[in-house]
Amino acid sequence: MFGSGTPSAEFAAFYRATLAPLRRYLSRMIGCREGAEDLAHDAYVRIYSAMSEQRVDEPQAFLYTTARRLALNQLKRSRHEPIAGSDSHALESAVSPAPGVERAVMARQEWATLERALAGLPAGCRAVLLLRKVEHRPHAEIAEKLGISRSTVEKQLARALRLLRAAVRESEAPCLKPQAAAEKFPAVA
Numbered sequence: 001m002f003g004s005g006t007p008s009a010e011f012a013a014f015y016r017a018t019l020a021p022l023r024r025y026l027s028r029m030i031g032c033r034e035g036a037e038d039l040a041h042d043a044y045v046r047i048y049s050a051m052s053e054q055r056v057d058e059p060q061a062f063l064y065t066t067a068r069r070l071a072l073n074q075l076k077r078s079r080h081e082p083i084a085g086s087d088s089h090a091l092e093s094a095v096s097p098a099p100g101v102e103r104a105v106m107a108r109q110e111w112a113t114l115e116r117a118l119a120g121l122p123a124g125c126r127a128v129l130l131l132r133k134v135e136h137r138p139h140a141e142i143a144e145k146l147g148i149s150r151s152t153v154e155k156q157l158a159r160a161l162r163l164l165r166a167a168v169r170e171s172e173a174p175c176l177k178p179q180a181a182a183e184k185f186p187a188v189a
Helices: 007-030 033-053 059-080 088-092 101-119 123-134 139-146 150-172 178-184
Strands: none
Touching: 007 033, 007 059, 033 059, 101 123, 101 150, 123 139, 123 150, 139 150
8 A cells, every 4th residue: 555655644644534434334333433433443553554564455445344344243242242240120121122012013003004005006006016026026927927018017016116105105194185174173163
């Protein structure tokens, strides 16, 4: 990496150019900004010594690979570490990996909405959609199975997706239209 300039100056420029993106990458990867800063520091320390000993053709790729491996090692270690102390209170307050009641109810409601929307699709659209999205069949195979053209498969799939989006959007925002609201809630004179 170090060419005509001084190694320290070139590495400093490389450091300044890559520090913020590397921290964001690591932060997304491990879910902790402070931990990302520590990992980024460790990665720079490791690559600086490696780059001063030998030429690295792709320093940014080398940096990200080193940082990713450090992050994965940290994530592996954190999964295997027991909860600090054998305090029963600490064990009771540990977060459960299972979804909470609220999330489970929301998932059931979303599933019911999707089932209703699927049932409301025209038969041809529903058949094409299920074959493509559930069974992962290619368009040509769907066309052959249903005895329709490939173009019709594509049109039916697009129509099914458009109708599903509209049905889901409508169920998410059950706003009353002004006229319907006036009928349901007449003004008391």
